[in-house]
Amino acid sequence: MNYPVWELFTFSGGFWIATIAIVHVFVAHFAIGGGLFLVLTEMKGYRENNPGILEYTKKHAKFFMLLTLVFGAVTGVGIWFAISLVSPGATSMLIHTFVYFWAIEWVFFMAEIIAIFVYYYTFGSMERRKHLLMGWLYFIFAWLSLFVINGIIAFMLSPGQWLETGNVWHAFFNPTFWPALFFRTFIALMLAGLYGFVTASWIRDADLREQMIRYCAKWLLAPFVFMLISGYWYLQSVPEGAQAMILGRSPEIVPFFQAFIWLSVVIVIGGLIISIRMPGSIKRPITIIFLMIGLLYMGSFEWIREAGRRPHVIYEHMYSSSIPVEMEQEINEKGMLKMARWTEHDQVTSENKLEAGRDLYNIQCSACHSRGGFMNDIIPVTEKFGQFGMDSMLDGMGHVYDYMPRFMGTREERQALAAFIVQEIQGKEPEKPRTVDVPEFDFDIPPFDPDEDEYVLMAWNTLGLKCITDCDDYWSMLPPGNTIFAQLVRRDFMPEIVTQGVELTFRPEEGFENPANHVSYWDNSQSLAGRELPENISAKGLGMQGEMTLNEDLWTFVADGIPVVPYSDDGSINPYPFFYIEARDKDSGELLAETKVVAPVSAEMGCNNCHGGDWRVDGKMGIAAETASDVLKNHDRRHDTSLMPRAEAGEPVLCQSCHADPLLNAPGDPDILNLPAALHGFHVHYLSDREGAEACNACHPSDPDLYTDCKRGVHATRVDLDCTSCHGTLEDHALTLLKGEYEAGKTKQASRHMSLIEPRLVDSTEEINPRIPWEQQPDCLTCHQDFQQPESDQVSAFNVWNEEVDELYRMRTDYMGLMCQSCHGATHAEYPAENKFGQDRDNVQPLQYQGEPYAIGANNNCSVCHTMEMDYEAHHPNMLSGTRNR
Template identity: 45%
Template sequence: MNYPVWQLDWAGGGLLIAVIAVIHVYVAHFAVGGGLFLVLLERKALAAKSTALMEYARKNARFFLLLTMVLGGMTGVGIWFTIALLNPAATSVLIHTFVFGWAVEWVFFLGEIVALFLYYYTFGRLSPGRHLILGWIYFICAWMSLFVINGIIDFMLTPGDWLVDRSFWSGFFNPTFWPALFFRTFLAFMIAGLFGFVTAVFIKEEQARHTMVRFSGKWLLAPFVLLMLSAWWYKAALPGELQELIFADMPELTFFIQTFFVLSPVLVVGGLVMAVWRPDKVRFALAALLLLIGFVYMGCFEFIREGGRRPYIIRDYMYSTSILKEDQEAVRQQGVLAAGRWVKNRTVDQDNRMAAGREIYNLLCLSCHSIGGPLNDILPIAERFSPSGMNAVLASMGKANSYMPPFAGNAAEREILADYLTLGLVHRLPAVKPLVALEDVAPFAHEPESRYLLSAWALDGMSFTSNPEESGIDFSPALPIIRAQLIGRAEAPELLRDGVTVTYRLRLADREVTGDMQPREGAFVAELAELANVEQPYHLVTVAAHLHGEQVARTRLMVAQSAEVDCNHCHGAAKAAEQQGLSRATAANILERHDRRSNTELVARFDQGDTIVCAECHADSSRNMAGRDEVLNLSASLHGFHAAYMADQGAAACAFCHPTAAQGASQSLRGIHHSLGLDCLNCHGSISDHGAALLKAEQAAGKARASELLAMIDNTTLPVESIVARQPWLNMPDCLACHEDFQPPETDSAFNRWTTEKEEIFHNRLADEGSLYCGACHNEAHVLYPAVNPYGAHLDIQQPMQYQGDSLPLGANRQCKTCHTIDMEYEMHHANSLADLRNDPGE
């Protein structure tokens, strides 16, 4: 933020520092362990009075001096140069905090240099005792240098009480100082043994070569148990949240952790081969291979340690963006373009939008990501997302993506960066509106003298499918259900059931479907299983009623079953213009992310042709699938997890998965509430509200994952403790929360006031007389009359137009003769039913 940015692009993402640092650290540890190796080797040669071993010791000292002083010194300077350019703010903190420590370390380093040069150049010139003293001085100086550097390095991972008291000693002797010191010491001894193998194979005298191979093997084997014990101690010394982050929440580190533990027995076996089994068979290729394995072993440890600091460069103090934790909120409010010292585009318009996006990338992303490089390449990440999807991911940083720092910019800068990454950097094609082939259809002719009225409606106007046969993943709720009631018109109308049969008919793209509706709970019901895999969102269904075999009434209703599930915004595989359904490529990415986060193996099953049914594990009461007791139900899991990504996106968050977007193909919100400007939030709350309510019920059931997800949720309308827990498909928004006693509403929010019984849900609620469903007159909850379908004026008002010639609920505005053959003077169905409709579109 306060320094110029070093543009690395391909070499970014930590590549440069990783290469330089791992080489330097490997050589630096050899400089420690190798110092003791040299001293004990010389003692061994003196004890054995072996000229060959002493000559090997002298040559090994020369190799040691060149490697540690030249390569080690160059890479050491390289580290300082690199970190000063990549993260000057953190480098400044380390210098100013530990200036005394650095001075001490440089004194010891100077002692290393002098002692090692004297040790090598006085071979054969000093008495053995004095020469060994030089060797011991070198080793002590090298180990003390490690002692000091270890405190500073581990301070960045576990600063401990320094965060409170800013004391040099609190930062230096931090919680992981001692276990890290022992771990690095034993690792240094093992590395000395690995280098010993490489140099030993060049000894010409066979006996001396075998002796040194065995000697080097002991250096590999003897410290190993102590190394593993110190590694366990190191892990135990980490704070609990840090352990969870490294070993559970960061799948990016899984490879390095697994490789570290796999290579541990490899090094032991190599040592046994060298030292015990067949030292005479050891060749340079095997010794060099073990040395390379040791290098990878060290690299894995350093990657784990460095990764454990995320999202910080100095844990709990400075983020990897170089922004202090205590300054994060102030920067967010001001905006990074305004707060940054070296910024060109402080104001943004269409002409400089992409340039400003690049500057935001440089300030907030460049420290960890490369562009096209081998480490942390941003390109394949950005290719998966649409601009809105990337915006959601940026919003989740610090919450769902806890290893990334919270986005430090404001909402406008987040959108600018999302556009730059997805449109400017990878040029993802913008989303297209799927094609819908649908024409308006006039209702059946009105027959005012008919003795019968048939009302039919769908239970849910928001039904959607993940198209499991095509996509291979099934998280669809219950299939569309239609319900019908046949009314015998009279002064006192009668609900007819005896001798009545009801059928339905609809046309799909390739065939016509017919079926019988079954009598159930005072009505006739059918589940439209034929709509499980469709790409057209609307289907006009004809329903006919027969009394004793004779057709007495017919009507039409619109059933919406959309495949417009836009997971591709975040999970890749942009859809073609003619496609609505979820693609297999998108489904594969969803399952891959699930496997990484939850340690499942769903991708393997998917690749074998299995359809992954989410409700097999995550209970879905809409489909009567029990799932697994210890796992969150499907609604809580989906809404609770994604709330961290979409907390501030309002109703647009719902449209990522539900077919509600005004620019989408389905536009499933078509009723009077939508016409009046209400949206999902008025009934269900924001996705944060919605997710919190669902998670609280799961938390009460003792599911630990619910508490984890709740901790990520912010931006709720009410304090989380005030949100009433709810079960999906049972505790629904209650219409009477706004329309108390069926009166005009005094509020426009039903959130947090749920139904408590199945019978109170709108599509199950009966009128006061106890037989007629609310939906028979009003249609279903999301398409309440008067409804407006974007594809045709009559499509969603077939029955009001058929029976009344208008778009109003059946019987509205005192049109009681729709069912009754006389005008009514008292309110039979519910209070206020004889009042005029306040929002009559015909007025």
């Protein structure tokens, strides 16, 4: 950020550095091992009195000199040229830190040049002992050159104590210095044999050719075991974070690590095959191919070593974007553009947003990413993102998966960079606010005669809204399965909750009888539910109509697992279809009471905001194939699973088969995070610092401007509370779930996420109260103390959870056995609710029994159930004075 940027497109800086460096290192290591190869091979020729070996050695020396000094020197200069343009900050730092070590290395290099020139041009004319001495001097200077450069290169991966002391000797003799030196020395000896194969294969004398090739094979194979031993030592000396990166934290490194392992096997087998006697015309192309394999071998190692430093170019000191680690906080506070020296703009405005985004891209992205090129092409990896998704990706970049630097700068700068990538690089139009047309569906209020009717039948959905993931050909997280509760009350001076001698049934409104026509859950039930399910029957064995079951503990009839979906046979989408509930005398079949209630269900899960694709159905809701497959591909890449191949083979997976989830009573794998903790604990990193419920609305069908808007109750429509008022911001919400898992013993996984999350509603993570998802929720009495109205609208129920499941609002009863939701309405749809699909669609029973949409019994309307005027608060305190919501 303190130097001008070399703006590259197709060929990124990383491409040039990798290409030049790998070729140079391949030759430079030969320059070391090959020096020892020359002098020992010459000694072999003298010892065996074999002129052919000496002649071969002289020719090999010419090849060696031209390759290592001419080509090697040019590529060495090329490395300096490339790194100084692509990463000038790191280059400057290495020069200034190791200035005297560089001077020493250049002295050794000059001595190498002189020694090899003298060695080659005096071959056969200088006295034998002196000529061998020149060979030994060359090898010693070459190895000393490696000694110095190894210290500097190893420093970039493991600075060690230098980070605290700044002592150059701590920097040079860093934790990986010695294992890296031994490893590279043995690699150099192996390459001497590998290059020797090439020159030896051109010897015309067949017997001498085979003799020298087998001699070269010893150079290749003998150091191999020592190379593996020192390689293991090297890996164990690497800093813990870099070691984890190499061993799989970065999925991009895995193929190179695997390649290094397999190429090790290939090299051993290849060395043995080349040793077999065969004509030179066959052996020569084989040796050339084998030399190329050696280049790949060296390249895979160098890629692993370089990538192991991620996201740094100098581990824990300077990011790959050449930004010092110590400046990150200041940049986030002041802004990147204000602190960078070579940018056209110093702040983001509405007029310069894209140009400022270009400046930010050049500083933070261009060092590694190409645009349409061969290496780290940014076009395919950002193709799926719109503006929101790209901004979210930048927000979470470098947090959980820390092989890329975190975005540095203000939120406005992050959005500018996102706009540049989406609009300029991807060529997409700016995103417009999504608007949807929401139809109002007509409905009737069931009849009720307060003078004649003997029974009151109340019914409700327990969750307020049941979400489903309708991408069942790929995976399922929320299969169909709505729950309706109902209580039947016999009206009297002392009303009675009726549980015996009656039968309660349920059935959907017309058009919703066949959910299997609209989702593929039943086509995949064997894989998702573990057994073949009849069409329109849920995993809990419930169909779209039938008899409700009595829960004797709650004095409530239950239909648990109705597989309703929001899609009607007439092509409409209605997240709030009605179910008709009837209560009949069990013996006579006489209709005692009837009502209807919405069974809220939505597939408007916002996965496509970040995973690409559009809505599956009519541009309004549903998870499309493109979106669902991207979720699986990311999971496979990050967690080494095979979910996408399984889906393609017709075996989609239920998320809860691995992740525990109390909602489905799924035990899951006890060693991994439960589903709510995993989902919120991961996605919070990409949706941090959002205002209000913006992060919630990105994933859940809770946005009032979109189609479903599950928040219909009085808390949202009259008091103007949002998700964060009860559940906390996404950061706080995620921490409650992760801390619950931490205390359940999943310390490693939970703490990794928790360490990266800053709470917003409390001062520290220590103040967060852990909870079990679905079983512990905000407690109504936190705000409604003693069942009274809160003193202020600015209230928060966050961080106070019920202790027992029966204390949940959806499970709680009053003093007389009536469930709270029977009178006050479902979660997220508390009376009086407002539903955009019909103003009073959620208020059917209050309107049916008392002619107004308020809580049952509001305005002292006890006559709904009591046949006499009541003057005492039998159900809960303050009910006669506090229950009204006009």
